Amino acid sequence: MLKQRPQAPSRIIALFLSAPALLVLTGCSQVSGLGFEENLSSVNDISLSLWQGAWIAAGVVGLITLILIVWPAIFHRKKVGAPEFPKQTQYNVPVEIAYTIIPFIIVAVLFYFTAVKESQIVEKSPTTVAHEIGVEGIQWSWQFSYPEAGPKAIVTGTPAQPPTLYVPLGERVRYTITSNDVVHGFWIPAFMIQIQNLPGVTNHLEFTANKLGTYPGRCNILCGRNHTQMIFSVKVVTPSEYKSYLETLKAANV
Numbered sequence: 521m522l523k524q525r526p527q528a529p530s531r532i533i534a535l536f537l538s539a540p541a542l543l544v545l546t547g548c549s550q551v552s553g554l555g556f557e558e559n560l561s562s563v564n565d566i567s568l569s570l571w572q573g574a575w576i577a578a579g580v581v582g583l584i585t586l587i588l589i590v591w592p593a594i595f596h597r598k599k600v601g602a603p604e605f606p607k608q609t610q611y612n613v614p615v616e617i618a619y620t621i622i623p624f625i626i627v628a629v630l631f632y633f634t635a636v637k638e639s640q641i642v643e644k645s646p647t648t649v650a651h652e653i654g655v656e657g658i659q660w661s662w663q664f665s666y667p668e669a670g671p672k673a674i675v676t677g678t679p680a681q682p683p684t685l686y687v688p689l690g691e692r693v694r695y696t697i698t699s700n701d702v703v704h705g706f707w708i709p710a711f712m713i714q715i716q717n718l719p720g721v722t723n724h725l726e727f728t729a730n731k732l733g734t735y736p737g738r739c740n741i742l743c744g745r746n747h748t749q750m751i752f753s754v755k756v757v758t759p760s761e762y763k764s765y766l767e768t769l770k771a772a773n774v
C-alpha cells in the first residue's frame with residue numbers, strides 16, 4: 521500500500537494564502553452591503569462605502585496579522601538539537617519604525633474618509649427643505665412634532681406605546697434633534713443614521729427616505745433605567761399619504 525506523503529508546510533501556507541484571493545475572485549463583482557441595503561436613504565448612500573471600506577481595511581489588517589502569527593509558528597518551530605533559545609534580536613529600529621508608522625497611516629486614512637463622509641451627512645440644503653420634523657428624546661420615549669400641521673401637532677410615545685415617525689418617500693426632510701432631559705441617541709439602523717439628542721443643544725439633520733416600508737428606530741445612548749424601552753418605528757409613506765397624515769394630526773389638535 522502506498523503511503524501518503526505528509527503535506528509540506530509550504531503547500532499548506534500557499535493554500536492558506538490563496539483562500540482569500542479565491543474568495544474575492546469567485547465572489548460577486550460588487551462589494552456586499554455587509555448587512556445594509558443600498559439606497560434606503562440619502563444618508564445610507566453616503567455611509568455605505570465607509571462601512572464597506574472599513575470592513576475591507578479590517579480584513580486586510582486581520583489577514584496580515586494572522587500571517588504574521590501563523591508564519592513563525594510553522595517555519596520557526598524549535599528544531600531537534602537546536603539550542604534552547606534562538607538568536608535574540610532586540611531594538612530592531614526599522615521594524616519598530618514600521619509598526620509605529622503603519623498603524624498611524626491606517627488611523628489617518630480612516631479618519632480622513634470618516635471626516636469627509638460626516639461633513640456630507642450633516643450638510644444642510646442652502647434653500648428651505650420641503651418638510652420639517654422635530655425629534656425630541658424624553659425619558660423614556662420619543663416626541664415627534666410636525667410644524668407643517670401646526671404647533672400642536674406633536675406625537676408623544678411611551679414605553680408601552682412606542683410612537684411612529686411618519687416620513688414622506690423621496691422628499692427631503694429637515695429634522696430638529698433635541699432632548700428635554702439627558703443625552704439620547706436618535707438611531708435608525710437601516711438608514712445608517714445616528715445623531716445625539718443633547719439637552720440645551722439643537723442638532724439638525726437632513727435626509728430623504730428612498731423606500732416605502734416600516735423600519736425600527738432606537739435610542740443608542742445609555743440614558744437611564746428604561747433606555748431599552750426607547751423604541752420607535754419609522755414609516756415611509758407616499759407624499760400623498762404623508763399629506764393626509766398631517767391633515768389627521770391637524771384635525772385632532774385644533
Ligand SMILES: [Cu+2]
Pocket residue numbers: 657703704705739740741742743747750
Ligand atoms: Cu434614550
